[in-house]
Amino acid sequence: MSKLKHSxxxxxxxxxxxxxxxxxxxxxxxxxxxxxxxxxxKIKNAKGKxxxxxxxxxxRQI
Numbered sequence: 001m002s003k004l005k006h007s008x009x010x011x012x013x014x015x016x017x018x019x020x021x022x023x024x025x026x027x028x029x030x031x032x033x034x035x036x037x038x039x040x041x042k043i044k045n046a047k048g049k050x051x052x053x054x055x056x057x058x059x060r061q062i
Contacts, residue, residue: 011040
């Protein structure tokens with residue numbers, strides 16, 4: 001018997017600085033990504049404090 005091949009889904013992390021950016025990213029996800037695309041999209045909110053904070057917060061999520 002041959003071994004079963006498992007499919008691996010890639011995950012794309014999108015981070016917005018605030019609630020407006022998060023809402024926009026959710027809208028983009030609903031318009032572009034379909035379920036059979038082969039990857040998962042996670043949308044997170046860094047809750048403000050500037051661009052440097054968003055980058056540092058995103059690095060901590062990985």
